[in-house]
Amino acid sequence: MNPYHQTPPLTSSSDSRPWYSIIQAFSAGIAFLLSTALGVFLFLYGLWENFIHPFDAASLLSFWLPASAFLFLGLLFLPSVFLGLGKWFGWHLPILQHFKSPSPLLLFFLFLVVVLIGNQLANATSFMITFLPVFHVLGVSLPVAFFLSLALHNLPGQSLQRRWGAFHCGMGLAPIAILILESLALIGFLLLIGLWIAVHPDLVQEVSHLLALLKQSRPNPEKTLNLMQPYLAQPWVVTAILIFSALLIPMIEEAIKPLGVYLLLGKIRGEVDGFIIGALSGGGYALLESMMFSNSGMDWAQTILSRSATAVIHIFTAALMGSAIAQAWQDRRYSRLFLAYGCSIFFHGSWNGMAMLYSLQAITEGNQGVWQNPFIHNLANLAPFMILLLFLYTVSALWLFRNLILKQSGKITLLTDQDTSNEDHL
Numbered sequence: 001m002n003p004y005h006q007t008p009p010l011t012s013s014s015d016s017r018p019w020y021s022i023i024q025a026f027s028a029g030i031a032f033l034l035s036t037a038l039g040v041f042l043f044l045y046g047l048w049e050n051f052i053h054p055f056d057a058a059s060l061l062s063f064w065l066p067a068s069a070f071l072f073l074g075l076l077f078l079p080s081v082f083l084g085l086g087k088w089f090g091w092h093l094p095i096l097q098h099f100k101s102p103s104p105l106l107l108f109f110l111f112l113v114v115v116l117i118g119n120q121l122a123n124a125t126s127f128m129i130t131f132l133p134v135f136h137v138l139g140v141s142l143p144v145a146f147f148l149s150l151a152l153h154n155l156p157g158q159s160l161q162r163r164w165g166a167f168h169c170g171m172g173l174a175p176i177a178i179l180i181l182e183s184l185a186l187i188g189f190l191l192l193i194g195l196w197i198a199v200h201p202d203l204v205q206e207v208s209h210l211l212a213l214l215k216q217s218r219p220n221p222e223k224t225l226n227l228m229q230p231y232l233a234q235p236w237v238v239t240a241i242l243i244f245s246a247l248l249i250p251m252i253e254e255a256i257k258p259l260g261v262y263l264l265l266g267k268i269r270g271e272v273d274g275f276i277i278g279a280l281s282g283g284g285y286a287l288l289e290s291m292m293f294s295n296s297g298m299d300w301a302q303t304i305l306s307r308s309a310t311a312v313i314h315i316f317t318a319a320l321m322g323s324a325i326a327q328a329w330q331d332r333r334y335s336r337l338f339l340a341y342g343c344s345i346f347f348h349g350s351w352n353g354m355a356m357l358y359s360l361q362a363i364t365e366g367n368q369g370v371w372q373n374p375f376i377h378n379l380a381n382l383a384p385f386m387i388l389l390l391f392l393y394t395v396s397a398l399w400l401f402r403n404l405i406l407k408q409s410g411k412i413t414l415l416t417d418q419d420t421s422n423e424d425h426l
Helices: 017-052 058-077 080-090 104-122 125-150 160-198 202-214 221-232 235-256 258-261 269-291 300-333 335-363 374-409 415-421
Strands: none
Touching: 017 058, 017 080, 017 160, 017 415, 058 125, 058 269, 080 160, 104 125, 104 300, 125 269, 125 300, 125 335, 125 374, 160 202, 160 235, 160 258, 160 269, 221 235, 221 335, 235 300, 235 335, 258 269, 258 300, 269 300, 269 374, 300 335, 300 374, 335 374
């Protein structure tokens, strides 16, 4: 019998006040309070700094852009608070038969308008620049909404509690776990490099000399960069950076990003639900990452455009992993899961590697060390073009994968009112 024709029981019907709902509400409430408090603090501190000193747009934006990001992220945690409490107290919660979203074309048009207006505000010298944080939030969030709309439109719906819970897993729990693991990986990686340097006496002396120079140049970023340039062009340094950024980081992130799928194993309807929950988890992670790494008023439009492209990588790889995890759990066959994990690492690692190569060549001016190798030099020069090709390929792959999942979704039974009343949520 096809496993999709019978929806497995999602939880015991006798569990009328599930403990996981109050945990969801509590954790989302803590995230809301912390994010909102930090946003309000940065907003007021930036206002105070520009009150006691002459107005400086760059200084104000350095506080207000991250403030707007934290305030917006805080608001996005509120749905899980109310939906978790609603489940706990037995409130009537809405049911989604299908994912409804604005047209991707409409979202794309709105994004272009936001970028054009935001770019004008970013280049303004008057008080008008203080409106940029609003367009900053829209500029970061609209691409995530666009790619989620592209991935999930008309797929089978679930309760709003599960939908928001999956999104918040990617926006809250997964980044915390990833940060811890990446910090441990970085420490271990640096220890290995330290051991390698320790067995080369000439490098020990050279590194000690460099550290002394860096300590002297600490107040001057330009001088620090000039000191680092020769080392950032060394083959072993470039190799170490690429191993960490293009291999270790993708290995960690692609394993942890679909956290919402892991939490619902045994309670989802095969790869269709795995795809949906994985995409939502990836969307939450993409939104948080873009908010955290685009908080500069310098080259605002360029930053927003470059960050918008990364959203599709996170959503596609998390959806790919989510569907493979769900199928592996259901069929007890793991070959596709390993293949999906390898593909996710390849896409993510290729993106990181090309971006890192291009950045390192730009920092070192590409005329010394490893960049004298014609192959490496040309590869770094072609990196932006290769990133563009990877972006276009990933968008196409996400769309095609979504169409395959849409065909699969016809084999499962949509959740009824009775199903969702007993449904297990994040």
